[in-house]
Amino acid sequence: MISREDIKALNTCIQCGTCIGSCYSGRFTALNTRKILMKFIAKGKPIEENDAIWFCTSCYACTERCPRNIPLTDILLKARRQLVKEKGLPGRLDKAFKALLKTGSLVPAKDEHAKLREDLGLTLYTAQFRDDAREEVSKIVEKHIGGLI
Numbered sequence: 630m631i632s633r634e635d636i637k638a639l640n641t642c643i644q645c646g647t648c649i650g651s652c653y654s655g656r657f658t659a660l661n662t663r664k665i666l667m668k669f670i671a672k673g674k675p676i677e678e679n680d681a682i683w684f685c686t687s688c689y690a691c692t693e694r695c696p697r698n699i700p701l702t703d704i705l706l707k708a709r710r711q712l713v714k715e716k717g718l719p720g721r722l723d724k725a726f727k728a729l730l731k732t733g734s735l736v737p738a739k740d741e742h743a744k745l746r747e748d749l750g751l752t753l754y755t756a757q758f759r760d761d762a763r764e765e766v767s768k769i770v771e772k773h774i775g776g777l778i
Contacts, residue, residue, distance in 0.1 A: 631669075631707050638699045639670050648691035648701055660684035661690050661700055669708060680719050682709055718774070730770045733763035 648662040649655055656664065659681040682705065691701045719725065725735055745755055754757055 630711060631704065635700070635704045636673075639666055639704065641697045642699060642720070643697060645696060647694050647696060651690040651694040653688055653690060654686050658684040662705065665708075666701065666704065669704075669759045674711070680721060681696065682712065683719060683722060701760075710761065726770055726774055728749075731766050733759075735765035 630642060642663070644667075646663065646665065648666075652660060652662055654660045665682055665734050677687065685702065687702055687706065687768070689702045692703070699757070717723065728735055728737070743753055
């Protein structure tokens with residue numbers, strides 16, 4: 630949950646845009662860290678628009694470069710946790726984690742590719758074709774987000 634200290638830190642933002650300019654994900658997605666966090670301050674709770682809050686890759690570039698030393702990434706992660714508690718995972722993430730839980734992979738490999746690898750004497754490295762790997766991935770997903778999906 631977001632603390633008073635987090636809100637105080639956000640209120641020291643000088644709107645310089647360094648966080649956005651530093652954001653690797655923001656170059657390719659709708660992620661606008663500053664906009665999300667400013668709406669957070671205004672509303673007092675996380676605002677989820679177009680799933681943009683989920684595009685943060687937690688690289689900490691914005692936090693490292695913030696001239697006010699605002700822990701932006703940590704606050705954004707707390708905001709996402711709060712959203713999950715209130716609303717659950719958004720549709721795309723829910724589907725992704727269910728796929729991980731079921732198959733051990735986000736992008737399913739084709740059985741024909743597994744057969745071809747087997748015919749060529751190549752190792753099946755894809756988790757969904759190796760029972761031990763699929764079970765390990767499923768345990769990790771279940772442990773961390775099992776109650777949310």
